Amino acid sequence: MRKLLDAAAVEFGEHGFHEASITGITRRAGTALGSFYTYFNSKDEIFRALVDDLSGKVREAARSARQQDLPALETERASLTGFLRFAAEHKEIYRIIDECEFVDPASFRQHYQSTATRIRERLSEGIRKGELREGLGEAHAWAIMGMNVFLGLRYAVWGDAEAEEIAELANSILRDGIVKR
Amino acid sequence: MRKLLDAAAVEFGEHGFHEASITGITRRAGTALGSFYTYFNSKDEIFRALVDDLSGKVREAARSARQQDLPALETERASLTGFLRFAAEHKEIYRIIDECEFVDPASFRQHYQSTATRIRERLSEGIRKGELREGLGEAHAWAIMGMNVFLGLRYAVWGDAEAEEIAELANSILRDGIVKR
Amino acid sequence: MRKLLDAAAVEFGEHGFHEASITGITRRAGTALGSFYTYFNSKDEIFRALVDDLSGKVREAARSARQQDLPALETERASLTGFLRFAAEHKEIYRIIDECEFVDPASFRQHYQSTATRIRERLSEGIRKGELREGLGEAHAWAIMGMNVFLGLRYAVWGDAEAEEIAELANSILRDGIVKR
Amino acid sequence: MRKLLDAAAVEFGEHGFHEASITGITRRAGTALGSFYTYFNSKDEIFRALVDDLSGKVREAARSARQQDLPALETERASLTGFLRFAAEHKEIYRIIDECEFVDPASFRQHYQSTATRIRERLSEGIRKGELREGLGEAHAWAIMGMNVFLGLRYAVWGDAEAEEIAELANSILRDGIVKR
DNA sequence: AATGAATGAGGGTTCATTCAT
DNA sequence: TATGAATGAACCCTCATTCAT
Numbered sequence: 001m002r003k004l005l006d007a008a009a010v011e012f013g014e015h016g017f018h019e020a021s022i023t024g025i026t027r028r029a030g031t032a033l034g035s036f037y038t039y040f041n042s043k044d045e046i047f048r049a050l051v052d053d054l055s056g057k058v059r060e061a062a063r064s065a066r067q068q069d070l071p072a073l074e075t076e077r078a079s080l081t082g083f084l085r086f087a088a089e090h091k092e093i094y095r096i097i098d099e100c101e102f103v104d105p106a107s108f109r110q111h112y113q114s115t116a117t118r119i120r121e122r123l124s125e126g127i128r129k130g131e132l133r134e135g136l137g138e139a140h141a142w143a144i145m146g147m148n149v150f151l152g153l154r155y156a157v158w159g160d161a162e163a164e165e166i167a168e169l170a171n172s173i174l175r176d177g178i179v180k181r
Numbered sequence: 182m183r184k185l186l187d188a189a190a191v192e193f194g195e196h197g198f199h200e201a202s203i204t205g206i207t208r209r210a211g212t213a214l215g216s217f218y219t220y221f222n223s224k225d226e227i228f229r230a231l232v233d234d235l236s237g238k239v240r241e242a243a244r245s246a247r248q249q250d251l252p253a254l255e256t257e258r259a260s261l262t263g264f265l266r267f268a269a270e271h272k273e274i275y276r277i278i279d280e281c282e283f284v285d286p287a288s289f290r291q292h293y294q295s296t297a298t299r300i301r302e303r304l305s306e307g308i309r310k311g312e313l314r315e316g317l318g319e320a321h322a323w324a325i326m327g328m329n330v331f332l333g334l335r336y337a338v339w340g341d342a343e344a345e346e347i348a349e350l351a352n353s354i355l356r357d358g359i360v361k362r
Numbered sequence: 363m364r365k366l367l368d369a370a371a372v373e374f375g376e377h378g379f380h381e382a383s384i385t386g387i388t389r390r391a392g393t394a395l396g397s398f399y400t401y402f403n404s405k406d407e408i409f410r411a412l413v414d415d416l417s418g419k420v421r422e423a424a425r426s427a428r429q430q431d432l433p434a435l436e437t438e439r440a441s442l443t444g445f446l447r448f449a450a451e452h453k454e455i456y457r458i459i460d461e462c463e464f465v466d467p468a469s470f471r472q473h474y475q476s477t478a479t480r481i482r483e484r485l486s487e488g489i490r491k492g493e494l495r496e497g498l499g500e501a502h503a504w505a506i507m508g509m510n511v512f513l514g515l516r517y518a519v520w521g522d523a524e525a526e527e528i529a530e531l532a533n534s535i536l537r538d539g540i541v542k543r
Numbered sequence: 544m545r546k547l548l549d550a551a552a553v554e555f556g557e558h559g560f561h562e563a564s565i566t567g568i569t570r571r572a573g574t575a576l577g578s579f580y581t582y583f584n585s586k587d588e589i590f591r592a593l594v595d596d597l598s599g600k601v602r603e604a605a606r607s608a609r610q611q612d613l614p615a616l617e618t619e620r621a622s623l624t625g626f627l628r629f630a631a632e633h634k635e636i637y638r639i640i641d642e643c644e645f646v647d648p649a650s651f652r653q654h655y656q657s658t659a660t661r662i663r664e665r666l667s668e669g670i671r672k673g674e675l676r677e678g679l680g681e682a683h684a685w686a687i688m689g690m691n692v693f694l695g696l697r698y699a700v701w702g703d704a705e706a707e708e709i710a711e712l713a714n715s716i717l718r719d720g721i722v723k724r
Numbered sequence: 725a726a727t728g729a730a731t732g733a734g735g736g737t738t739c740a741t742t743c744a745t
Numbered sequence: 746t747a748t749g750a751a752t753g754a755a756c757c758c759t760c761a762t763t764c765a766t
Contacts, residue, residue: 010355016283018199022757032731036756073360098279102197108338116335123359133361139342139350140359142335143328150327151320154297158290161320169320177358178321179254180314203740213748215743224740378645380561384761394727403763414746435722460641464559471701478697485721495723501694501704501712502721509686510692516659516685520652531682539720540666540683541616542676543559564735575752577739586736 001039003029008050009176013092017099047109051100057110059118061086072126077171080148084163087156094157094167115172116141148175182220184210194273198228198280229288232281235274236292240299242267253307258352260303261329265344267329268337275338297322328354364402365391370412375454379409379461410469413462416455417473421480423448434488438454439533441484442510446525456519476504509535544582546572551593552709556635560590560642591650594643597636598654602661604629620714622665623691627706630699637700659684690716 007028011020022043026033040046065082066075087093100108120141126132147170155161186207192201203224207214221227246263247256268274281289301322307313328351336342369390373382384405386543388395402408428437449455462470482503488494509532517523550571554563567578583589585691608625609618630636643651663684669675690713698704 015286019283021755033728033733034758034760037760038729041758043757048248083310096735098282101276101279102199112331112334114220127361131361132359133357136359139332139347140354142331143351143354146327146329146331147324149331150293150323153293154323155320166320170324173321173324173354174359176314176360178307178313178317178325178355179357180308180312200737214750216746217740218741219746222741329754380645383759395729396727396762397725400725404699431663457644460644463638463641464562474696488721494721495719498721500710502699502716502752504693504697505690505713505716506721508689508691510689511693512655512685512689513682514657517682528682532686534561535683535686535716536721538676538722540669540675540679540717541719542670542674565737566735576754577737577752578750580737580739581750584737 001029003031004036004039004046005050005053008026008046009054009092009096012047012096012099016095017043017103029172030152034140036047038113044103047096047100048104051096051104051107051111054090055107055114057090058083058093058116070151072122072129072131073175075122075126076144076174077167080151080170081163081167083148084152084156084166086161089159091157094153116145119144144174184212185217185220186231186234188272188348189227189344190273190277193228193231193277194281197276198224198284212271224304227286228277228281229285232277232285232288232292235277236295238271238290239267239274240296243299253310253312254305254352254356256303256307257325257355258348261332261348261351262344264329265337265347269341269344270290272338275334276318293326297326300325325355363392363483364463366398366401366408367412367415371416371452371454371458372406374409374412374458374461375427378398378457379405399489406465409458409462410466413466413473414460416452417476419452419470420445420448420455422479426481434484434491434493435533435537437488438506438536441530442513443525443531444526445507445510446514446518447516450522450525456515478507481506506536519543544572546574547579547582547589548593548596551589552597552633552635552639555590555639555642559638560586560646578674585695587646590639590643591647594639594647594650594654597633597639598650598657600633601629601636602658611684615665615672615674616714616718618665618669619687619717620710623694623713624706625709626691627695627699627709630695631706634700637696655688659688662687687717 002047004025007025008020009027011024014020015024022036022041023033023124025046026036038047040049062079062082065085066078067164070078097108097111120136120138121169123132123141127134127136151170155166156163185206188206189201191209192205195201196205201224202245204214206227207217217227221230243260243263247259251259278289278292281292297319301317301319304313304317304322304325306335308315308317332347332351336347337344366387369387370382372390373386376382377386377491382405384398385395387408388398398408402411424441424444427447428440432440459470459473462473478500482498482500484492485498485503485506490499513528513532517528518525547568550568553571554567557563558567563586565579566576568589571578579589583592605622605625608628609621613621623667640651640654643654659681661682663679666675666679666684670677670679694709694713698709699706
């Protein structure tokens with residue numbers, strides 16, 4: 001139920017999984033305590049459902065921000081911009097995904113693994129098009145994901161920098177590295 | 182007290198903060214339950230002390246891995262290598278630092294903020310020496326930290342790649358970016 | 363309503379009153395949860411109705427097993443045989459009657475009190491016909507009922523001895539006692 | 544802990560297993576709720592411990608009431624007298640043992656099975672001494688146990704007849720049966 | 725009459741913390 | 746300082762019952 005999922009996002013984001021209470025969720029959702037169990041079998045279950053829901057939204061936010069057939073670097077820039085904007089509007093996502101490591105480690109890995117895979121596919125496409133250098137693989141995807149995630153934490157969740165500026169900054173590393181030429 | 186901290190590292194690493202119990206810590210430490218409170222005032226307090234302890238160890242692991250007066254990129258490479266080796270031997274560190282976000286958000290920010298600051302200082306030094314390009318600032322430090330942290334999670338904690346290989350790979354991004362030339 | 367009573371007999375017999383659920387009853391009966399309350403006002407009510415129903419069946423099973431104008435001992439033998447056969451086919455009856463003590467003590471007493479009364483009436487008839495000794499009263503009826511109930515528990519519900527053999531054995535006690543002559 | 548067991552006997556006897564509450568037990572015992580779990584791991588566990596405790600007390604009550612080397616019938620009389628007196632002072636025992644069927648069926652069977660075995664051993668001894676007729680076996684033991692139990696329910700728990708009178712009445716059945724001679 | 729989603733009181737259990745020894 | 750039994754607040758979950766459709 002949408003109302004419960006949305007309430008759970010707020011409750012879990014605010015208190016974390018263990019401090020969050022079913023009562024808190026249903027109060028925010030405006031339903032009776034018992035109604036929770038009409039839709040979810042346990043606190044764990046709604047948490048997992050929420051992670052899945054948010055994971056999908058993140059993916060969609062990054063995906064829908066880029067157009068077809070952009071150059072590889074522009075694709076990365078657009079993805080990151082989309083992600084940063086989403087994170088700025090859903091600041092709770094970091095706490096929820098992070099806590100997932102403790103509540104449902106499988107989903108936690110799944111989330112990052114599949115995100116990395118998507119980045120890697122984009123890298124492969126860039127290589128195929130001759131825009132990116134050979135040899136980029138899974139580890140590069142993880143490195144890029146790490147950059148993006150931490151920039152999001154620092155500048156979308158904790159701070160509120162312009163998404164484009166942060167994205168350009170990350171892009172410049174991918175384009176030129178950090179060495180003086 | 183050392184015994185308790187070490188036991189806490191294992192207990193928290195294994196179960197996470199909320200599932201961990203004082204009983205579990207004292208059992209591992211071989212002390213009586215009540216003795217715990219001779220050294221720490223609460224579960225939160227030992228957790229914070231532990232985060233501080235580990236945070237220092239991480240810093241030291243990265244620091245001691247690099248020699249004085251290396252070129253800037255080599256300094257980054259050595260720091261990451263040191264960090265990856267430490268993470269491989271203390272796989273619990275990720276869970277503990279991550280959960281810190283929920284238990285003691287201040288320490289969580291503190292940990293990453295100060296790590297970023299150290300990276301930034303190294304970047305500034307590199308710029309000063311004319312090895313790194315102008316304009317590198319806090320955000321670049323966060324981007325680099327994000328790369329390092331995620332590579333550590335994927336290849337030191339979940340996998341067991343050679344620290345040098347991963348560090349070289351990250352170094353190549355900083356050196357050349359990912360674009361074909 | 364019959365459907366619900368039959369389903370309740372199975373559900374209560376299998377799980378006991380407290381572990382049984384209205385949902386379980388309606389599922390077995392093939393009706394909707396809400397329909398339950400068209401026929402019964404509460405879980406207690408259907409339980410009481412069921413006890414009453416079973417109590418009547420037990421009485422009828424014992425009554426219909428004996429013919430008119432049998433000698434007193436033969437009447438007891440036939441009653442017990444009928445009861446044992448009924449119990450073997452309705453093993454749930456013990457659990458249901460027993461649990462009645464907790465759910466509806468009045469029905470519980472009522473069941474045994476009226477059973478004892480029927481035995482006592484048969485004893486009185488036997489005395490009147492000069493077949494049984496004087497002085498047999500309510501307590502003897504309870505003693506006989508106790509014998510019958512426990513033999514039923516042991517050999518009809520838990521075991522599966524021949525009803526006739528058990529009935530003969532009980533009859534021999536009533537006929538001769540247990541003393542060597 | 545004795546206090547908790549005694550309190551549990553009262554609480555379970557009064558409310559039955561399911562309606563009884565741990566809070567009720569600790570309130571009666573005068574301890575804090577949490578202390579319950581220092582001694583018992585669950586509501587089930589204390590219930591089982593209580594059944595075991597009471598089962599032992601019943602056995603002891605019956606055993607200690609008879610002297611060595613009494614004639615077989617006198618042994619039965621004394622045992623029943625002891626049991627009736629115990630039941631009169633511990634009226635809750637019936638409800639507790641009965642409910643055991645639902646909470647811990649194994650203990651329930653165990654209780655009656657071992658009681659029957661003790662009666663049977665006494666019967667065998669009586670046969671050996673030439674006082675009782677041949678052929679008395681397990682089923683006769685169950686019949687006698689059933690008599691005793693039901694007489695206890697009716698006259699020790701629900702009523703308050705003299706134990707000796709009830710025991711003599713039961714004895715008369717074992718001695719002479721119920722037939723007129 | 726039939727349906728089944730919604731309701732919310734109630735209780736078992738955990739475990740950080742205290743404190744008398 | 747060390748010990749561990751005692752404490753009690755807090756919370757997840759169940760399920761009989763209601764009621765709008």
